[in-house]
Amino acid sequence: MSVKIPAEIHEIKEFVPLQVEVGSNFEDALRRFKSLVQKSKILSLYKEKQHYEKPSEKKRRKRREAKERRRLTLLRERQMANGEWDRKQKNREDKRRDRYDEEEYHE
Incomplete structure (x- = not known):
């Protein structure tokens, strides 16, 4: 089963890659990553488009x-x-x- 990636996801250009320093706290980096993904709305768009x-x-x-x-x-x-x-x-x-x-x- 293949999933078609919605066009809206390709239009998102505000997503900034997360930079993690060596020796920094993993939990903080994970929290920042989750907030970046949530702000970019990638997952919510994907979930919306999974089913008609x-x-x-x-x-x-x-x-x-x-x-x-x-x-x-x-x-x-x-x-x-x-x-x-x-x-x-x-x-x-x-x-x-x-x-x-x-x-x-x-x-």
């Missing part, structure tokens, strides 16, 4: 995705109204700060 999606199915999927986005937006607005969002943001920032401090400590 009928226009009605595409419309239904888009409607379902929009409904989920609206639900999450309403949830976030509700959390902002009662102050829960600020608490969550503070916790996230604290975790990031702790993780950064741990990495700095280990180097």
